[in-house]
Each structure stands twice: as C-alpha cells, then as structure tokens.
Amino acid sequence: MTRAETKERNRRALLDAAFRLVSRDGYRARLDEIAESAGLTTGAVYSLFGSKNGLVVALVADRLEVDYEEVERAIPAEADLLEAVDAFARHHRRGCDAPDARVALSLQLVLLDMALRDPELGSRLASSVREQEARLAAMFTGRSHEGAVVTSERARRLATVLRALVTGLGQGVMLGLAEGADERYFADAARALASTTSLVEHGATAPGEEGT
Structure with missing residues (x-):
C-alpha cells in the first residue's frame, strides 16, 4: 500500500469512528477514544486534521x-x-x-x-x-x-x-x-x-x- 493509500485509509477510519462517537457523545466525544476506535493514535488525528475541531x-x-x-x-x-x-x-x-x-x-x-x-x-x-x-x-x-x-x-x-x-x-x-x-x-x-x-x-x- 502506498503512502497516499495509507493516509486515505487512516482518514476514512477516523471519519467513520468520529461519526459513530460524535453522534453518540456529542461534545463529550473524546479524541483518544475516536482514535482508538479507528485503530490509530491521537497523533494521526493531529497529522490529518490538525485538531478535534478539524476532525x-x-x-x-x-x-x-x-x-x-x-x-x-x-x-x-x-x-x-x-x-x-x-x-x-x-x-x-x-x-x-x-x-x-x-x-x-x-x-x-x-x-x-x-x-x-x-x-x-x-x-x-x-x-x-x-x-x-x-x-x-x-x-x-x-x-x-x-x-x-x-x-x-x-x-x-x-x-x-x-x-x-x-x-x-x-x-x-x-x-x-x-x-x-x-x-x-x-x-x-x-x-x-x-x-x-x-x-x-x-x-x-x-x-x-x-x-x-
């Protein structure tokens, strides 16, 4: 898998996890839980989206x-x-x-x-x-x-x-x-x-x- 494909896969995983958890928890949704649900770290969130708000x-x-x-x-x-x-x-x-x-x-x-x-x-x-x-x-x-x-x-x-x-x-x-x-x-x-x-x-x- 190329770097671009890996980046897109991680981006998709974080968006899907955010959809599930933000829909459930709203502003209380925790960034570390979103990242964990996506099988990634919070570092991936900051790298791809800059912040929780960016996500x-x-x-x-x-x-x-x-x-x-x-x-x-x-x-x-x-x-x-x-x-x-x-x-x-x-x-x-x-x-x-x-x-x-x-x-x-x-x-x-x-x-x-x-x-x-x-x-x-x-x-x-x-x-x-x-x-x-x-x-x-x-x-x-x-x-x-x-x-x-x-x-x-x-x-x-x-x-x-x-x-x-x-x-x-x-x-x-x-x-x-x-x-x-x-x-x-x-x-x-x-x-x-x-x-x-x-x-x-x-x-x-x-x-x-x-x-x-």
Missing part, C-alpha cells in the same frame, strides 16, 4: 459531500426548476427511511449543540455548510422557470430555504411531528417555496407599486 469539520464536509453527490444523481439534467426542486425534496424524504437516518439526526442535533458551545467550531461548520450549499445552488442555476432562467443569486437563496425546509421536515418525520409527510408532501412544500418569495429579488418593486 469534526471534516466529518460534516464528508457527510455533505456524499449527500450532494446523491442529490446530483437524483436531479435530471434536463429538468426545469420545479422538477428539480421536486426531485431534491423527494430524495430527502426517502433519506428519512434510510437505515442510518436516526444516527444522522443524532449527529445533526449534537453538532448544533457543539457549535453553540464553541463559536470557533460553529463558524467553521457554517463555512463548510455554505460551501456545500453552493453546489445545490449551482444545480438550480440556469434552469427554466416561468419563462425565465434562474440566476445564480436566486438559486443561492432558494438553496438556503430548501435546505432549511427539508432539514426541519426531516426532523419532524423522525420525531413523529410530521404525520403524513410523505414524498408528495415534501415535494409540494418545496415547489411552493420555489414558486414564491424565495425567487423574488431583494429590493424589487412589488406589483402595483410602480411610481410610488
């Missing part, structure tokens, strides 16, 4: 990378905006039934707790989420909608509100707070967002206000 940020980026790769495959290239939004929402509803959905929800909640406890970590996590969210905005940019083409700025705002929507609805499904929220429910809610205020330019003149 947590990399864990989030890793999870988001997989999710957005799946989203890219779920959205047809030729779809218009509403069709793309529909496919995005349905993909996330199906994720609520995945075998590791509850573990993923636990990770979401403990990461929020960690971010609130540690502003530096929170800032780094926010940057990582925004970076990946830009990929979703790129998936919507240029698609047709109501006789026009979606601009990058509109796509960015839409990506933000859609992420918030499916995250909140997904949590509701798994906590028993969104009874009847099936794929159609997710898709209808997402389409409604894409058809209204999320695509209105900030500062634009509302209908009937011209010349006022």
